[in-house]
Amino acid sequence: QVQLVESGGGLVQPGGSLSLSCVASRNTFSILKMGWYRQTAGKQRELVALVTSGGSTNYADSVKGRFTISRDNVKNTVYLQMNNLKPEDTAVYYCNAQITKSYWGQGTQVTVSS
Numbered sequence: 001q002v003q004l005v006e007s008g009g010g011l012v013q014p015g016g017s018l019s020l021s022c023v024a025s026r027n028t029f030s031i032l033k034m035g036w037y038r039q040t041a042g043k044q045r046e047l048v049a050l051v052t053s054g055g056s057t058n059y060a061d062s063v064k065g066r067f068t069i070s071r072d073n074v075k076n077t078v079y080l081q082m083n084n085l086k087p088e089d090t091a092v093y094y095c096n097a098q099i100t101k102s103y104w105g106q107g108t109q110v111t112v113s114s
Contacts, residue, residue, distance in 0.1 A: 002026050002103050004095045009108030012085055016112070020080040022095030022105055027076060029053070033098040034071055034078040038091035038110075045094065049080060062088075085112045 003025040012018050020036065028034065035050030049059045049069035057069055066085075071078040078095065090112050095105035 002031070002097050002099065004097060004103060004105035006093065006095045006105045006108040009093060009110045011111045011113065013114050014086060014112055016085050017081070017083045018085065018110060019082070020093055020095075020108060020110075022078045022080075024076045024078075024097060027073070028071065028078070028097075029073045031097050031099055033096075035096045035098075036069060036078075036080045037094045037096055038089075039094065039107075040091045048093070050096075051078065082110070085110075087112050 004022050006020060006022045008018060008020040033050050033052050036048040037045045038048050039045040047060055048063055049067055051057050051069045051071050066083050068081040091110060092107040093110050094107045097103045
């Protein structure tokens, strides 16, 4: 079992940057996959980016070249650096950890607007 706490969301203008953090309540060395998903009202939650325990990454096409996911297993934290943000990136962003089952954080709101 693991608890996940996200932080770093907020309001930013188009073209701006935000960095999200997700702190896990247990050692993350053994967590196979950690990732970020996002959801807007009326839509299904979608994958943004994930990183495996071996350091491999996977990104949604819509964020490739703009977002970077990383994990620090000493700090039990996964990060999402978001650059060149667009209005369509507006969503609630959720941290996810896949162990024997999938665990979710409470979500953090990201709003991109002028």
